[in-house]
Amino acid sequence: MQRIFLIGYMGAGKTTLGKALAQTMNLQFIDLDDFITGRHHKTIKDIFAEVGEDGFRQIERNALHEVSEFEDVIISLGGGTPCFFDNMDVVNAAGKSVYLKPSEDVLLKRLIKGKHKRPLLADKSDDEILQFIRQQLAWREPFYLKASLTFNASHLENKADIHINAEKLASQLLDM
Numbered sequence: 202m203q204r205i206f207l208i209g210y211m212g213a214g215k216t217t218l219g220k221a222l223a224q225t226m227n228l229q230f231i232d233l234d235d236f237i238t239g240r241h242h243k244t245i246k247d248i249f250a251e252v253g254e255d256g257f258r259q260i261e262r263n264a265l266h267e268v269s270e271f272e273d274v275i276i277s278l279g280g281g282t283p284c285f286f287d288n289m290d291v292v293n294a295a296g297k298s299v300y301l302k303p304s305e306d307v308l309l310k311r312l313i314k315g316k317h318k319r320p321l322l323a324d325k326s327d328d329e330i331l332q333f334i335r336q337q338l339a340w341r342e343p344f345y346l347k348a349s350l351t352f353n354a355s356h357l358e359n360k361a362d363i364h365i366n367a368e369k370l371a372s373q374l375l376d377m
């Protein structure tokens with residue numbers, strides 16, 4: 202039985218690489234944000250607006266406990282999931298975890314491009330996003346580094362790169 206968690210900051214490539222990895226390893230792919238959206242019939246943005254970040258973190262924690270029982274899955278977590286409650290202990294007790302870590306430049310480019318989808322970034326200028334990323338990573342990275350494996354996720358810009366990285370990560374996971 203395989204249960205693999207992908208963690209990392211927003212824009213790290215958790216969904217992109219997760220889908221490719223699931224195909225390579227012949228496992229199901231679950232995105233925790235999508236799971237929450239499906240359960241609550243609301244977008245993450247609407248949940249934040251209605252119950253605030255604290256309320257969202259409770260919902261996210263409950264969802265994590267649920268998906269941690271699924272079998273033969275790749276589960277991509279939200280960028281904040283590992284950093285609240287004892288979530289990283291839950292993750293590491295349930296399966297293998299991978300910290301997807303792109304360079305700061307790559308992360309910034311990806312986040313500027315997709316900022317409107319993310320409630321924590323939507324109102325910020327490009328410069329504010331950079332400061333925000335630096336500040337957040339300073340406190341979040343110690344949680345991410347509790348993962349069983351750290352994987353370079355800087356090169357996921359086209360199909361070929363995604364495929365190569367999925368194969369590489371799959372072989373590292375199978376060796377663990």
Ligand code: S3P
Nearest residue numbers: 210211212234245279280281320
């Ligand atoms: C968050 C990341 C988002 C989502 C929510 C909060 C965060 O997920 O869970 O907007 O705190 O970093 P992604 O990392 O999948 O964008």
